[in-house]
Amino acid sequence: xxxxxxxxxxAVAAPAELASVYRLAESDLAQVGKFILDRLTNADATIGExxxxxxxxxxxxxxxxxxxxxxxxxGRPTREHYLCAAALEMxxxxxxxxxxxxxxxxxxxxxxTLNLHWDSHFAVLAGDLLLTKAITLITECGRPEVYPIxxxxxxxxxxxxxxxxxxxxxxxxxxAEYDRIIEGKTAALLEASCRLGALxxxxxxxxxxxxxxxxxxxxxxxxxxxxVLDLTGTDAETGKTLGTDLLNRKLTLPAIxxxxxxxxxxxxxxxxxxxxxxxxxxxAEKARRILLASRSVDYARRTxxxxxxxxxxxxxxxxxxxxxxDRLAALDSLRRIAEFIADRNK
Numbered sequence: 001x002x003x004x005x006x007x008x009x010x011a012v013a014a015p016a017e018l019a020s021v022y023r024l025a026e027s028d029l030a031q032v033g034k035f036i037l038d039r040l041t042n043a044d045a046t047i048g049e050x051x052x053x054x055x056x057x058x059x060x061x062x063x064x065x066x067x068x069x070x071x072x073x074x075g076r077p078t079r080e081h082y083l084c085a086a087a088l089e090m091x092x093x094x095x096x097x098x099x100x101x102x103x104x105x106x107x108x109x110x111x112x113t114l115n116l117h118w119d120s121h122f123a124v125l126a127g128d129l130l131l132t133k134a135i136t137l138i139t140e141c142g143r144p145e146v147y148p149i150x151x152x153x154x155x156x157x158x159x160x161x162x163x164x165x166x167x168x169x170x171x172x173x174x175x176a177e178y179d180r181i182i183e184g185k186t187a188a189l190l191e192a193s194c195r196l197g198a199l200x201x202x203x204x205x206x207x208x209x210x211x212x213x214x215x216x217x218x219x220x221x222x223x224x225x226x227x228v229l230d231l232t233g234t235d236a237e238t239g240k241t242l243g244t245d246l247l248n249r250k251l252t253l254p255a256i257x258x259x260x261x262x263x264x265x266x267x268x269x270x271x272x273x274x275x276x277x278x279x280x281x282x283x284a285e286k287a288r289r290i291l292l293a294s295r296s297v298d299y300a301r302r303t304x305x306x307x308x309x310x311x312x313x314x315x316x317x318x319x320x321x322x323x324x325x326d327r328l329a330a331l332d333s334l335r336r337i338a339e340f341i342a343d344r345n346k
Contacts, residue, residue: 017340018337025333029061032061032085050114050118054130062190063089063189064085065337066194067081068085070194070195072329072330073318073327074197078200078201083137091134093130094131097113097124097126098123098124102165104248105244160188175260178253178256187220194211207318218311222341224253225341227254227300231291232297243281253299255296258290259271305342312339315338318331
């Protein structure tokens, strides 16, 4: 029987709006959870505790859910799907641990982050350990065509994070650079999830490409909405530390659009705040209010909504000719996830 902390670590924080979607994939996610639980055990008690805690900071299990639903839309999930889904969730959780260190975040899902609960030394190594456990899961899959897909997703995720760090404080960041960052740091794993779901179900190259594009569009939209939430949300609503982007002088789409389109008097005031030698929470809050009073937050939302609509259109293209009710139910669930992302507030 699993340790109570392990059960908590493997639990899925399913949003109420998606309850029926998670029920559709419930038995499959339970299989994924078993593989995750197995990897959270460790002979050393401290390491085991840290691993279990890191997974309690996770949440919706969006990547496994997308992979499973893509598999169901294309056929039936297999053991290989479960192994890959568990591996991608391990990679994602490791990246969250590292993100919290980089952002100086203190809370996630209303819990102290790993770097606050222990310290950044423990957190860095825990994130690395989760990645090695993910590699083990992928090798157990025994499907060589999977290896370059996961490796590429990991590479792009790391490159996106590195590019973001290298651009921190860059007040001339372009939209193209921003897109490269979020294509890597967020979209790469969602893209890989959808791609593997279709590939391992034996779909044609065209169908696999369609699900790949769906996952990429969803990932891009997800991150843009996340960046908007960093400006508009509250810590209490989201359960994590917000306001870190501006505090770290990290430009996201609302700020980029504002600097490109607002009157010079407004952009000058905004830039003066970010360039101030005494820059801190007060200056970041003033900069946030400037953005909220502009058209740029709405522009970012509309941009993400367009991406979601494009993703849904891809599903409709795949739907043509399908009559199997189970596959249609999975496609409907994927569409509902896209709609949830377009309307998320946490």
